[in-house]
Amino acid sequence: MQDAEAYYKQEQNIKYVSDSYGKESWVRVSGKDILNRAEAHFWCALIKKTKVKSVFRDFSWDTDGMSDGPGFEGGGSTYTYKRNLVTGGIEPLLYYRNFYGVIPDCVELAQEFILLNNLYYDSIKHSYFELCMDGETEEAVRYQKDNCTVSVKLKYLQKYAAAKQMAILLFFDIRAEIEGSLEENGLDKFFDTFKDKDLYYSIWGDQMDFGNKHVYSVLMGKKILYPNAVDQCGYWPYEKKEKYETFIIGTDEFGNTKEYTCNPSKLANNFGTNADAPYYFTPVFFKKEVLQKYILKPELYTITDGSLQCQVLWQLQIDNHHKDCVIAYLGDLGKNLPESERLYWKSYNIDSDEKLSRVTFERDFMCLPSESNMIDHKFQRDYAKVIDYWNKKYGWSIFLPLTEQDEYNLSQIRIPLTNSQPEFDMLVLSLVKVLIDSLNEAKLKETLTRECKNGSINELQGWLEEHNCQDYEIHIKFLREVQELRSTGTGHRKGTNYNKTARKFDVGIKTLKDVFENILEKADEFLLYLMKI
Incomplete structure (x- = not known):
């Protein structure tokens, strides 16, 4: 009986919306799910920060995406076209597309969200992915096969909100049912409400007397996720400051390896800059196995005589004219490799007594069209x-x-x-x-x-x-x-x-x-x- 009462009053679900919803790495933004044996429905939108108080006047949903699309509003002889018909400072993140049973309904993401994050849709995985600068992809949005149940990675949701300086508005409607009457289950009709600065919900329970008699409870409400500062959104010009790795460039008089940053702005060049620093074209040595990662993905990476390329995203000139090592210039590692790739290359960095190959030296320093010796x-x-x-x-x-x-x-x-x-x-x-x-x-x-x-x-x-x-x-x-x-x-x-x-x-x-x-x-x-x- 105690378990029935806890289920009826949705104690676990209240704890979930209070402590976890909107804080997990993936946030359910639309569709339905089974949550602690109850049927849960979700929706999401953005709202101007100045309008948050107005939507916290009650616990009901302010939008469900059914009529948020473009159209005309007005009356009499005056009508005005609007890009979306939702009001009260709310902006849709999603649109519910209703096709009246002719073809399956679906939920679509706002194109602004897709374009800002430069996402592409993978029809096999039913997900949107971001193409990262290192050529790898990161999943940002997941669709279930019903095309109506959608989850967004919290990172992308928060970046978008920070860029727009709008709060994230999460809606939930969670319904539990128990067979039999209130009396048969030893339960009572109830109604409770909870409200604080970022969570507002009501929960009520009663019995349904027509059809199959059963007890039900409804937990309905909304939650606000406030945005970070705009300079934390991660989009240009607020991108995260780039980190540069240090690489082994030789040994000191005691045989200890010496390392130096690959940041090009910290290196010496032919014009007298940073005269006391290592030269931009200081050779850095790596185990040949550093290339294995790129060999295994020929659809993404191309290794040729003197070059490693990731489609048109980046290209690193390499000296791959040795059997047991690969050489790259210190400055090129900082200038031409994405940040995540530099960390990978560092794990294969070695000290070596090898020299630049004859082929690379003639090409780079003598401007001769030297053919590879490999x-x-x-x-x-x-x-x-x-x-x-x-x-x-x-x-x-x-x-x-x-x-x-x-x-x-x-x-x-x-x-x-x-x-x-x-x-x-x-x-x-x-x-x-x-x-x-x-x-x-x-x-x-x-x-x-x-x-x-x-x-x-x-x-x-x-x-x-x-x-x-x-x-x-x-x-x-x-x-x-x-x-x-x-x-x-x-x-x-x-x-x-x-x-x-x-x-x-x-x-x-x-x-x-x-x-x-x-x-x-x-x-x-x-x-x-x-x-x-």
Whole structure:
């Protein structure tokens, strides 16, 4: 009976709206939910700070979004068009779209909120996301599948309110039901009201005598969330002050690492600024694994010879012409990397006795068009050259174009960052896709005058033989061995066949890094051969 009375008087729900609602990381702003076994309905709007007292004259909702849209108001012969018809200093955050059962109703966010936060809608996740400067996304608004139940991350709600210098008005209507009469449940009819500076609600309970007799209670009211100062909204020109990390730039006479800020305004340059500070172009060293994060998201990041780019958001010039480290300039880390990325790079920062590569030095300080000395860069460069060469000489490409879903297999071919088996297997798989699976079998078959076994390597061999090409055997042998390495390694469970094939490439004798580097060298020799025939 005590539990029934607590439920009837909605003690838990009162505690929720008093202590938690509007303070959680996600705020329910529309739709319904089950809250402590009661059916809860929510809505949200903004209100001018000067009008808060006027809406706290009673506990009822001041708007429910049903008639807040644009239209005309007036009477007689005078009508005035308004961008929204809500009154009393209230501004909609949401609009309830009623389609009268023809198509499902929905709730729409105010376009101003979407545009100010530069949000985009993901139709699969039913959420709005902000695109952050580091290229990552942050969920800002969640829709349930009914398209009427909406939650907004508190951070975005408060930023918006601060920018507009308006208070957030949260409405709630929570209803509990118990079967039977008041007398049967040992309960009494009641009515209570609570009001303070930011919460106003009433709760009442009675019984319903028609239909299925039951006891009910209604907790209805509103809550005010006051905005922060406008300079705390986080939008330009009130963005948070940027933080700059320090990075290792060398060691002192005792062998201790020395660090310095990457803030470009604190560094020396060619014009005499900050003469006692490290030079803007001081090289900073990182473990090669720093690139792993970007390799795993080829749809977002592009790593090329000397560059790391996040679409058109940011680009960092890097010296990626070493097998075991990556180098970036101290000033570039502060100027070209977003704040969150600098913290990530710092975790891979190392002290090193390496120097800038010859390629980077010639490009950056001697203005020479120096080609990369790294075999992975050379392979990708020569792959494109082969396609162009065959198109010009034979009128068709020896390699079929990669589909959008497969393009990463070419762009990610590299000397491995680590000696891990999974990375090695993945790179072998990608190499086979671009070098063997992409061979243009249809065109190779077209020019053959005799039958040969099916398979792209067999057809390439037949084409080379019919065209009297010399010294092709070593390349055909290489292609077959690489294909066998893929088939016995990533295509099936590894066993004795894989071990036998792997030994041909010195797996177990050399590191997997060195093994794949040698494979790439042979693959590039094959590409160079294709440009000689």
